[in-house]
Amino acid sequence: MKSVTIIGGGVAGLEAAARLTRMGQAVTVIEKSDQLGGRLNQWHALFPFRTPAGPLLSKLRNNVAEGMNMIVNANITGVEYNDDGFAIRINNNRMITANSVLLTTGFDIFDAEKKEEYGYGIYENVITSVELEQMFHSGKPILTAQGNIPSRIGFIHCVGSRDEKAGNLHCSKVCCVTAVKQAIEIKELIPSAEIFLYYMDLRMFGRHFEELYKEAQFKHGIQFIRARLSEAFENPDGTLQIRIEDTLLAKPLKMNLDMMVLMVGIQPQRKTGNLIDMLGLERDADGFLMQEDPYGSPFKTKIRGLYCAGGITGPKTIEETLIEARAVAAEINNYLKHKETYTGHEHFVMEL
Amino acid sequence: MKFDLFVLPFALGLTFLLGYLTVKYSVWYFKLETSDRVKVRKGFSSLRVIRALREIFFESLLHRRIFLKNRLLGFMHMSLAFGWFLLIAVGNLESRIYQPAELNLPYVPIFFKFFHANPGAFPMHRIFSFVMDLLLLFVLTGVILAFAKRISSGAYGMKRTTRLMASDRFAMTSLWLIFPLRLLAESFTAAAYGGGDFLTGTVGNLLGNLLSATLLYYPAWWAYSMSLGIFFIALPFSRYMHIPTEVVLIFSRHFGLEETGHRTPITEIEINSCSRCGLCLDACQLSFAGGVHTIQSAYQLKAIRYHHIEPKDTFNCLMCRRCENTCPVGIDISSIRMITRKELNGRTPDPSFDRQPAIQTRKADVIYFAGCMTHQTPAIKKAMQTVFKESNISYWFMDELGGLCCGRPMMFAGHHQQALLMIEKNRKLIEESGAQTMVTSCPICFKVFARDYNLNIRIMHHTQYLLELALQKKIRLEPIAGSAVYHDPCELSRDLTIYEEPRQLLGKMMKLTTAEFERDNTLCCGNSLANFSAGNDVRQSVTRDAFEKLTSQGAQYLITSCPMCKKAFEKVADVPVKDIAEMVSKSIHKRQPKVIAGKLKAEPSAALTFH
């Protein structure tokens, strides 16, 4: 029985942990926050079917409950490694060794205050998609800062994505469909409200996403305006005036909103102490962890025995993250079984 | 002079009715165009009257057309109309003979049995009272049938029967009561004072044993008279207005009056001639395939007559003319629908519709006009171009670049004025080209070219033109394997009745199977341009239904000659859907290139040199 340490107790980490334990490996999960589940703790319902996040979260937690070592509130201060394995120093005194390490540290969410002209943190009725998700979760009525039921709500796409000014050139992939999902949810809570989505492109890439988009239009009369917000202003009554170009008419347009939701993007972890830099791993141009070979061995890093999965290698849906977790578990298991001879491309052969 | 108070309701009712009709009809007459009034005056002093009367006898009394379509329904209408007519006629005769001296006011024959309870020793009275009883029975069967129809129209092979409005129900009830009450009145009288025949006599005896006839016969006559009076007063405001107006319609038709495209007294006459018999309901595909039950002609005419038109209904019609085809009164429904659309949407602030593309006319023998829709079915365009090329015809593809419109769709939208502007522009182009023939692939365009452009050149749909080429041996057709069923596009059928040409042409290429719904009974493909309101769901179910009915015999090809029909059927078809032109270009015998012909000629002579 060999040992695996999984850094990051989010969706990818927990699923991989469960699988590896089932495969008979000794698993340790290190989580920096005080609870397991990662981002899933923040979501209310998952697209495209608006599946409640709760049950999935508790399932992930329960799977790993028994037979493995859990460390929360862990602050990793150093990692040493050689061909045999890894030594991870946490909270400056404790040492954890492992034959193999899996990085599932995920991603950061764009700090909306960086888009100053949108007034997040300055205008009272500007919130982020994450905050809206938590409002849904709290079950409390959706109200403006002034305590009124909003009669017009706007969703601003691509906040911190595909934006040189925001330092992120990549597409965060999941925001488009999230916006459509949240628009429908809010419309169901406030049927009288007018809902607008301001998009650059609508990227309904996944299965059932287009259907959700159609439902938003056909069933809920949600309006989609092809535009990117230039600047917002707060009216004396706390409502917002936004200025956009109605690109399909090639005319500037101004309108008032009671509430503005910023679809904040997904970006790589850059804060000091992030493991990518600590371990001297390479990043791609977009700043996410570079995969050695996206087709051949997407989970392998240049360090022998160190694997990665989930949001650390780019924006992903939870569905995709779970699939990656299962795949990486299988690969790590193979690695530990044939550690001495393993080069990282066997799993192809073995599955043939 | 015979008189009793109870005749008053009848007398008043009749007077009112006659007065009302005289006023209404004379108003219509004087509103007519002068030319039409002349027609009418001339008409009355001509043989046309005879023909009109003949039709009135066959249609208004015998209801021949209905009878041919539906025996039971026909008999019902006949027994009511003809039966009642005879009752009045024979009644009059009877009273004339009985009281030659006296003044014979209209009520006398109606209430004859009251005034002559027991005719006594008059020789022919047996025959008369027998005949009158027989006629009464005849009418009563009609009433019973009508009653039964209300309960279950299915029994009459009708899927639906018209929904009646209050005034109709009121008039209908009074109408139905007239004859049973007459029976009662006459029977009580017979019971009290003798007389009466196999019907009134027998019923009289039966009732006499149960009730006191002497007490009841007088009220019965009152009731009878009341029912008549009420019916006469209700008539002009109910569907029964059709009874007198249909007569007027038949006359005016025989005198050569017809719809002009805008609302005239003729329109009014037609609207008032609709008996809402409901035959149009079952003819309508939107009804039996589309689940739309508000727009059928009976309802549209009613809506127009009582001024509660719903635009969404007016514009929710396929204009396939199936209803017109079944209408026993032969009302020109599609003209009336077009008039209504014009009234609804005709007023537009932009009459200067000066936006046709600037196109240079080209001199040619033949103009080919594909039509907007054909640009969405390029196979048809290509086929026609191949044919022209193969038969070395100098032609000008007028709307090759698109952007030209024939104007018909604008008419469907009610924009007649704008349509005429476009027509005028197109007409100039066509005339300048000096062509003698104009061929179009689109039946919608074809109709407007043929009807509204008044060009003095030949306007042909490609079905006709291709056949002509084949007959003139300009193209040689070779057989194509497989059987085909031909779908008549509405626009080419019913009104323009182009049935033979396509069939003859197809016959030259492949085996034709027949379908129940063809020729003047053809179905709309569902893609009708005339309909604005129907969405894809309704249209598709119409298409699917039509397709199943067409291909029930299991043909290998569905052939049509309209790009719209093609597009519609393609959506649902599990067999290839082709335009007749495509089949022609497929089966056309391609001329051999000259060089090869030359070689063939050379060979024998070369062979000779070896001898």
Add this chain to the structure above:
Amino acid sequence: MIGFGYKIQADRQIDYDSNNRRILEFVRDGEPSIDWCMSCGTCASACTAAMTADYSLRRLIIQARRGMENEIRESVYRCRFCGKCFNACPRGVNTRNIVYLMQLAATKITNHEI
């Protein structure tokens, strides 16, 4: 007043809140499929009228959504009702009915009926 030789220009900006969207309401009432439009422009590219007239159904629908009545009135009568747009629409929007209803709405506005 003084002639300065130049003028104050009208604001080009669409003022969504001061615009009246009654045309949209009227059309939606008779033809809900107007909400299905995703502004792909297939209709406008199939359009017969657009070949020669400044006319775009895609634009009209957006203008209705924004409440741009004058712009709608200006171009809505350029339609020829040939119906190609309806055949072309990938979302099954009943385009012709929308144009017809827009024209009807325009008339009703003139007659102060809506």
Add this chain to the structure above:
Amino acid sequence: MKQEGKRRLWQEYQKEIATDKFFYVRSCVRQNFFPAAEQTFLRILRDLGKTVYENPGHTTCTGIGYHSDVVPLHTTMTVVARQFALMTEAGYENLAVSCITSFGLYTEIMDTWHHFPEIENKTREYLRKATGREFTLPKNLAHASDILYKLRHDIAARAPYRLINQATGEPLRVVEHIGCHYSKMFPHKGVGGAEYPYVLVGLVEALGGEIIDYPERRHCCGFGFRQYVVRANRGYSLSCSKKKFDSMEPYRPDCILTNCPGCPYFLDRWQYVVSEMEGRTYGVNGHGIPVLTYEELAGLALGYDPWDIGLQTHQVSIEPLMLKMGVPFDPSKKYLGKNGEYIGRPSKPNVLKIDMDALNTEHRILITEY
């Protein structure tokens, strides 16, 4: 509006501003539009005991020509290099710039040189060839409004008059307008950045006024160089300012405060033009909304005679504001220039009110008291 949010943001846009020993370069248009404003700046600095030097030999920075696409970049750089040389020769290293466009241009050029040293060397070569001069880059580059922002507390400490309505005790409502070239190009070179600049807000707050935000705050005044310079485009320039007036009026501002040469002139003049064209005036009693530069405001607060700081050259009369602030003034001296000679008075506008009779009572009291 979450003020703490704004303050958090302002913290990210702090810049180094020298406090003494300035080499002052003037603005071409300001010397024509509001000549006394720059005088006032020098006066304030000197009253605060700062040394400020200006060399009469300094020239335009060519900004107008540059932004009107008539002066090539390298020429512009060489001219700017010459200003630096004059500064170097005078032994100064803190450049104080009067004009926003010059400030933007200097910033732009220094940034260009920072990224492309070869261009700087080329420019040095041009300057040498043309004038034989050498220069060292300014140690500190600040716009004059930056400097007053930096010294705002000293000014406030000495100011007898504040942005407080004497009649009501309420703070006066000020809308600020920042020149486009101040921080829109280089947000980190402007106090408070580009979206919510703090440079004028700071001054207003120090003087007890209330700053008001309004939808078109970020909008350009419309000068736009060739937009105004070319007469045919002038309507466009005018429309831009009008857009701002329409947007700010509902917020009932007591005055407009600016830090750019063109903006105060156009925000002032266009109010008159709009009134003549449309008969429409902004502000109360048809007097329009007074427009001030930061120096003029500081000067007023410091109790300088309004006619010495050139307020009579404004199209929209400043009197209503002065009355609210309780700044004493002698209407009879309004049109007397240096050593008392009459400088002539403008003809009376048709719509815009400039006489004091229309002022409301609480203002009159102040007049009589004076």
